[in-house]
Amino acid sequence: MQKRRYLEQSIKETFEKFGYKEIQTPTFETLELFTAKSGEGIIDELYSFTDKGGREIALRPELTAPVIRMYVEKLQMEPKPLKLFYFGNCFRYDRPQKGRYREFKQAGCEIIGSDTPEAYAELIAMAYKILKNAGLKNIQLNIGNLNILSSMFKNLKLSEDKQKYLIPLIDKALFEDVYDALTEFKINPKDATNFLEMLQTDDINKIIEYVKSDKSTLEEINKLKEILKILKNSFDVKDYNVKLSIVRGLDYYKGIVFEIEATNLGAEKQLCGGGAYELISLFGGKEFPTAGFAIGFDRSLIALETEKFVFPTQRIDAYVIPINEDTIEKSLEIANELRNNNLKADVDLMRRGVSKAMKYASSLNVKNAIIIGPDEIKNNSATVKDMDTGKQETVKIENLPKHIQG
Ligand code: HAM
Numbered sequence: 001m002q003k004r005r006y007l008e009q010s011i012k013e014t015f016e017k018f019g020y021k022e023i024q025t026p027t028f029e030t031l032e033l034f035t036a037k038s039g040e041g042i043i044d045e046l047y048s049f050t051d052k053g054g055r056e057i058a059l060r061p062e063l064t065a066p067v068i069r070m071y072v073e074k075l076q077m078e079p080k081p082l083k084l085f086y087f088g089n090c091f092r093y094d095r096p097q098k099g100r101y102r103e104f105k106q107a108g109c110e111i112i113g114s115d116t117p118e119a120y121a122e123l124i125a126m127a128y129k130i131l132k133n134a135g136l137k138n139i140q141l142n143i144g145n146l147n148i149l150s151s152m153f154k155n156l157k158l159s160e161d162k163q164k165y166l167i168p169l170i171d172k173a174l175f176e177d178v179y180d181a182l183t184e185f186k187i188n189p190k191d192a193t194n195f196l197e198m199l200q201t202d203d204i205n206k207i208i209e210y211v212k213s214d215k216s217t218l219e220e221i222n223k224l225k226e227i228l229k230i231l232k233n234s235f236d237v238k239d240y241n242v243k244l245s246i247v248r249g250l251d252y253y254k255g256i257v258f259e260i261e262a263t264n265l266g267a268e269k270q271l272c273g274g275g276a277y278e279l280i281s282l283f284g285g286k287e288f289p290t291a292g293f294a295i296g297f298d299r300s301l302i303a304l305e306t307e308k309f310v311f312p313t314q315r316i317d318a319y320v321i322p323i324n325e326d327t328i329e330k331s332l333e334i335a336n337e338l339r340n341n342n343l344k345a346d347v348d349l350m351r352r353g354v355s356k357a358m359k360y361a362s363s364l365n366v367k368n369a370i371i372i373g374p375d376e377i378k379n380n381s382a383t384v385k386d387m388d389t390g391k392q393e394t395v396k397i398e399n400l401p402k403h404i405q406g
Helices: 002-017 031-038 040-045 064-075 117-133 146-155 160-171 175-184 189-200 204-211 215-234 297-306 325-340 354-363 374-378 397-405
Strands: 028-030 048-050 056-059 082-091 103-112 139-145 240-242 253-262 270-277 290-296 318-322 345-347 368-372 381-386 392-396
Touching: 002 082, 002 103, 002 117, 002 297, 028 031, 028 064, 031 040, 031 056, 031 064, 064 082, 064 103, 064 290, 103 117, 103 297, 117 139, 117 215, 117 253, 117 270, 117 290, 139 146, 139 215, 146 160, 146 189, 146 204, 146 215, 146 253, 160 175, 175 189, 189 204, 204 215, 215 240, 215 253, 253 297, 270 297, 290 297, 318 325, 318 354, 325 345, 325 368, 325 374, 325 397, 354 368, 368 374, 374 381, 381 397, 392 397
Parallel strands: 139 240, 318 345, 318 368
Antiparallel strands: 028 056, 048 056, 082 103, 103 290, 139 253, 253 270, 270 290, 368 381, 381 392
């Protein structure tokens, strides 16, 4: 839990640095909240049940739909942009493996009300900085755009059904299978090869060349270019890839999408996913632009551990050891006073010899041991041993808080 609390605190601090405010929604929602966009097919991937009142309920698989539901119910009048962040447990009826759990935790956010390039650049930069600030070194940011991808599909005159068949293959980067499928759909080899090249290139000028006949897509690409420029110039985020093969698994995305992966993890390496999406009007609210992302909390911890990140540990400032039963009361009093001075203090509660108590103190990695014997009480002082240096000193009891703080 110390590691988890460290990560949580670090993520929270970065969200707050960007002006986001925390929100919390319930663990379960109506099943309909999740089927509204994705259809009944999603039920297989959810934990859902009928409650005693006959209501169809689901444990939330993510928090975007719940946050937008809450926005529509309670927050529509708030000034824009509304910047919300959250931590929450999520549940997916998945096949568990390392980094993929049936219950896991997400840290995420949603921004409601702005679709300017600077809003998107800030969002992407924040996701990147959250992971960097937490201590991760080996991460890769990939940015795509679903509108550009769908215009590429249109170029090839692919029906919705065919697109639906291709998307999971593109998502898994199974490009040979994509090529085979395109051949089967009677797309000529040159067009299929071009399409695949566009999915894999990170050269935005090549993409512009490819879609230049389509004006609205060109606008979308220029916006993407602007976002990348701001990322580089204003946020100092330079090591990203443009990747049109980023399609995201969820059904509500539109336009810009992005993912961040841990380069040294295996199959479950995706730490963060997000983008622009539309849900407000589906839930009965007045449409505003929305975007957000979520970070897999458990996976990010695995990534930190894999990088051998040294998590900060909380050390006890002082361990007070009464030499005998006559000094127990004074020892408790001293510990009490240290705590009143905002220090972390513990007292030996086992009535054991000093050497055993010292051994225990050193196993707790405490900073100081404070030994209280009858002589010390007589002189109104204590013996303080700095456990890191081994240095031992006699300190007046009233000076103990200052000494330990120093
Ligand atoms: P997602 O990509 O489904 O997006 O999940 C976000 C992150 O949660 C993933 O990148 C991954 O790290 C983690 N994750 C997903 N499934 C599991 C699992 N079974 N076990 C452990 N970790 C997992 C969303 O959920 C969107 N709501 C993100 C978003 C927010 N888009 C816009 N706003």
